[in-house]
Amino acid sequence: MRKLFKFKELIAIIITVASSVYFFNAEKFKLQKLDGDDLLIYPAILNIVILVLGIIVFSTLIDDYYLIKRKHGEYDNANSGLDDLNSISKILNISIDKTKYFVERTSAVVGQLIRNFSLFLWPLIIFYSLNILKDYLNLNLLSGFENTYSYSEFVAKNLNIESSKALWYLILSGLANIFNFISAIGLWVCFSILYQKTVDADNKSTLHLGVYYFLLTFYILSYIVLLGTGIELLTIKQTILTLDMFCSVFNCVAMILFFNRLVQMLYFFQPFLRKKLLDKFYFFIATILFPLYACFQIFFGVFDQLVSQGNLYYEYVKGAVFFICFLGKLFLILFLFTFVRIKWLHAAIITLLAYEETPMKLALNVTAISDNIDSIEDEIKDMNNE
Numbered sequence: 403m404r405k406l407f408k409f410k411e412l413i414a415i416i417i418t419v420a421s422s423v424y425f426f427n428a429e430k431f432k433l434q435k436l437d438g439d440d441l442l443i444y445p446a447i448l449n450i451v452i453l454v455l456g457i458i459v460f461s462t463l464i465d466d467y468y469l470i471k472r473k474h475g476e477y478d479n480a481n482s483g484l485d486d487l488n489s490i491s492k493i494l495n496i497s498i499d500k501t502k503y504f505v506e507r508t509s510a511v512v513g514q515l516i517r518n519f520s521l522f523l524w525p526l527i528i529f530y531s532l533n534i535l536k537d538y539l540n541l542n543l544l545s546g547f548e549n550t551y552s553y554s555e556f557v558a559k560n561l562n563i564e565s566s567k568a569l570w571y572l573i574l575s576g577l578a579n580i581f582n583f584i585s586a587i588g589l590w591v592c593f594s595i596l597y598q599k600t601v602d603a604d605n606k607s608t609l610h611l612g613v614y615y616f617l618l619t620f621y622i623l624s625y626i627v628l629l630g631t632g633i634e635l636l637t638i639k640q641t642i643l644t645l646d647m648f649c650s651v652f653n654c655v656a657m658i659l660f661f662n663r664l665v666q667m668l669y670f671f672q673p674f675l676r677k678k679l680l681d682k683f684y685f686f687i688a689t690i691l692f693p694l695y696a697c698f699q700i701f702f703g704v705f706d707q708l709v710s711q712g713n714l715y716y717e718y719v720k721g722a723v724f725f726i727c728f729l730g731k732l733f734l735i736l737f738l739f740t741f742v743r744i745k746w747l748h749a750a751i752i753t754l755l756a757y758e759e760t761p762m763k764l765a766l767n768v769t770a771i772s773d774n775i776d777s778i779e780d781e782i783k784d785m786n787n788e
Contacts, residue, residue, distance in 0.1 A: 411683055414736050418729060421448055425725055443537060445724035446530045452728060453527045456735040460516055460523075463739070467513035469505050469748040477502075494756045508752040510605040512742060515595045518609075519738065521588030525581040526731075530724075532578040541571040543706045547639040552632040575642060575706070576625045579649045582702065583621055586649070587614045589656040596663040596751075617652075621645070643707055650703035657696035664688060664737070667750040684740070687733045695730025698723050 425444065465471070470483045470490075477483040491501040544567070546560040553572060557565045591614065594600060600609040627633060628641040636644060665688050672685070701723045708716040741747040765773040 410736060410740065414732055417732065421725075421728070425721075443534055445721050445728055446534045446537075448728040449530045449724060449731060450527055452731050452735065453523050453530075456523050456731070457520060459735060459739055460519060463516055463742055466742055466745070467516065468509045469512075469745060469752065490752070494753070496756060500756075504752050504756050507601060507605050507755055508748050510601045510607075511595060511751055511755075512748055514600060514607060514609065515592055515747075516738075516742060518588060518591045518595065521591060522585050523588075525584040525588070529578050529581045529585065532574050532581070536571070536574050536578070539567075539570065539574075541567065541574060543639060543642070544568055544571070547642070548637055550638055551634050551636070552629060552638070555632055556638060572629060572638075575646075576629075579645060580618070580622060580625075583618060583649050583652065586653040586656040587611075587618065589653075589660045590614065593656065593660040593663055596660075596667075621649070643703070646706065647700075647703035650700050653702070654696050654699040657692075657699060661688070661692040661696060664692070664741075667741070667747060670750050670753065671746060684737060687737050691730060691733055695727065695734070698726045698730070 470477060470486050472478075472483060477487050479485060487498065487501055487505065490505065491498050494501065494504075496504070544556075544560075546556050546568075550556040550559055553569060556568055560568075591609065591611065595609065600607060602608050624645060625641075628636055628645075629638060668685070668688055701719065705716070705720050705723075708719055738747075762773075765771045
């Protein structure tokens with residue numbers, strides 16, 4: 403795996419080109435429909451493969467959590483550890499003791515980030531597997547869903563329709579959305595780790611997942627209440643559309659927040675990222691591909707509604723969305739793996755940690771900078787009094 407690291411960008415580009423050539427018809431430049439449902443199954447399988455590879459790849463980063471490796475609990479020069487520690491101390495202009503503290507703190511944050519990133523990866527494997535199963539069984543919105551409020555009411559009103567097909571559609575759709583929701587929670591947690599303190603003074607995790615469990619519980623209960631109790635609030639079709647869109651928007655917001663933090667990390671390195679072709683490659687990923695990937699999350703909420711426009715249109719749109727999301731996952735895994743491996747992520751985090759109190763000190767001690775948000779209201783009051 404380490405030997406492949408040198409060629410990881412080239413491998414990613416080859417995978418992209420090869421999968422794109424197979425996905426598109428070169429002669430007519432349109433989406434290729436292979437033997438019925440292969441258009442839908444193919445991009446879904448691509449996503450599963452890259453997710454499995456992502457889990458394997460990140461499992462190799464255990465030693466890379468650490469900014470500086472120690473031997474027998476001490477820094478030595480066997481791996482230039484002591485020299486690196488002294489260099490960090492001089493660059494940040496802080497004592498050796500503080501440097502050791504922030505080095506350990508940075509390692510704790512990066513380790514926490516990578517461990518929780520897996521919460522984004524594995525639920526999506528289940529999500530895409532369920533979508534393949536839905537397409538294989540040809541399960542879609544049924545005509546009776548637009549005027550019934552629960553499964554039992556649907557069965558009573560539509561005796562001529564196979565009830566088991568409707569039941570399996572509702573179950574698989576609900577499970578797919580739930581695991582997609584869990585995946586979004588994984589990205590939201592990663593954003594939280596890069597946004598706020600999630601380790602205490604002893605560098606122990608203070609990450610609380612209570613609010614995310616609440617959101618997930620609320621989401622699951624929404625399915626049960628709206629589809630199982632017969633409350634005449636939303637029809638089955640409206641319920642599915644509403645919950646699908648809620649999940650899609652939640653995914654989109656989580657991605658935007660997480661990608662935004664990654665792009666902010668690039669602020670420190672952007673002069674270098676524009677010089678060479680390889681560096682521009684990562685600049686392009688962060689500023690163009692990631693936003694595009696996040697925007698495509700919205701389409702997940704309207705898949706089943708597109709069936710009414712015609713199965714061919716539905717298959718083209720769903721296949722294209724799955725394929726773009728495959729590329730997004732491929733380069734997100736590559737991006738994060740690279741910046742952890744070369745420790746640019748560590749460099750950005752330790753800089754922020756070492757000087758996290760600086761903006762507030764400026765606000766408290768520089769008269770040109772206000773130390774109170776309420777001062778704006780005071781200024782408005784003074785203007786009104788005048």
